[in-house]
Amino acid sequence: MLPPISRALRRHSRGAALGWALMSTAGSSEGGFMGPTAKAILAKVGEAIACESIDLRNDSHLHAGHTGNPTGAADAETHFKLKVVSEDFHGKRLIQRHRMVNEILKEELQRVGGIHALQLKLHTPAEVKKK
Numbered sequence: 562m563l564p565p566i567s568r569a570l571r572r573h574s575r576g577a578a579l580g581w582a583l584m585s586t587a588g589s590s591e592g593g594f595m596g597p598t599a600k601a602i603l604a605k606v607g608e609a610i611a612c613e614s615i616d617l618r619n620d621s622h623l624h625a626g627h628t629g630n631p632t633g634a635a636d637a638e639t640h641f642k643l644k645v646v647s648e649d650f651h652g653k654r655l656i657q658r659h660r661m662v663n664e665i666l667k668e669e670l671q672r673v674g675g676i677h678a679l680q681l682k683l684h685t686p687a688e689v690k691k692k
Contacts, residue, residue, distance in 0.1 A: 594619055598638035598669055598676065606645060609665045613686050616644040630677070639677040650685045656684040 566656060599619055621640045626635025630640065643662070650658050659681055669675045 568589060594621070594636045594638065596636060598637050599641070601669060602641065602643065602666060604607065605665050605669075606643070610647050610649050610661070613646040614644075615646075615647070618642040624678070639675075641676060641678070641681070642680045644682040644684075646684050646689050647686060650683055650688075655683070663669055 563613065587651040599617055603617055619638060619641055621630050621637035622633070622635060623676065624630045624640045645662070649661075653661070662681055662683065663670060663679075666676070666679070669677065669684075
């Protein structure tokens, strides 16, 4: 099995002027293709939500032959895992958090041949510290 790529977008804590830094946290591009859909997910979520951290994994290669990736193409962008830590989730129930992200990614989710499956893990910084 090929190792997926994980990308993290972290906001600098020294003030808004520093903006965002994109960091790659895995070594191989095989099995974790980061094409236009993945880039759009990172950009849209990163712009709409004040993320402490965001991690996106393309698991499309694990679903070769399934709906959404019937050919098993290495550059498929159909199955993703998205983890976001943000204070914006404070006071919101899990369903409200999911609806926030689904609304942000509405275009990618509705596009024919777009995202087939999106697994979300959405936490506040306090929830992460408890774990």
